[in-house]
Amino acid sequence: MPKMNLKSIAPLLLMVALATGLTITGEYFGSQVEVAEAITPEEAFNLIQDNQGSPDFVILDVRTPEEFIEGYIEGAVNLDYYAITFDDVLNILDKNMTYLVYCRSGVRGGKTLALMAKLQFKEAYNMLGGITAWQAAGLPVME
Numbered sequence: 655m656p657k658m659n660l661k662s663i664a665p666l667l668l669m670v671a672l673a674t675g676l677t678i679t680g681e682y683f684g685s686q687v688e689v690a691e692a693i694t695p696e697e698a699f700n701l702i703q704d705n706q707g708s709p710d711f712v713i714l715d716v717r718t719p720e721e722f723i724e725g726y727i728e729g730a731v732n733l734d735y736y737a738i739t740f741d742d743v744l745n746i747l748d749k750n751m752t753y754l755v756y757c758r759s760g761v762r763g764g765k766t767l768a769l770m771a772k773l774q775f776k777e778a779y780n781m782l783g784g785i786t787a788w789q790a791a792g793l794p795v796m797e
Contacts, residue, residue, distance in 0.1 A: 756781040
């Protein structure tokens with residue numbers, strides 16, 4: 655059996671952590687990631703409240719523009735996960751800011767969070783269940 659090291663299994667560990675809501679801190683893909691965490695809609699709401707008015711906080715909606723206009727979290731910026739330029743645009747964002755990422759159900763958001771960790775973002779959160787869970791929790795949506 656081939657010898658496995660942490661770097662070879664890091665992507666698998668990250669996906670398990672994101673699926674279970676664990677926090678990843680420390681070294682990932684050779685980068686120093688402070689926080690890459692999956693959080694509940696209620697925790698996301700509190701994060702938004704705690705960072706209200708902060709220029710260093712971004713709510714990133716990774717759904718399609720068509721999904722976005724159907725309803726979004728106030729203050730969210732839309733970056734289409736399926737856009738051909740998605741990875742490039744994500745890579746030029748300020749990696750020292752704090753990001754709350756969400757999609758429709760949490761899948762695209764989780765994949766975005768994994769990519770953000772790989773790209774050396776310092777603090778990013780994915781909202782479990784996406785905007786579907788946010789709405790089910792009775793939290794406000796802009797239309």
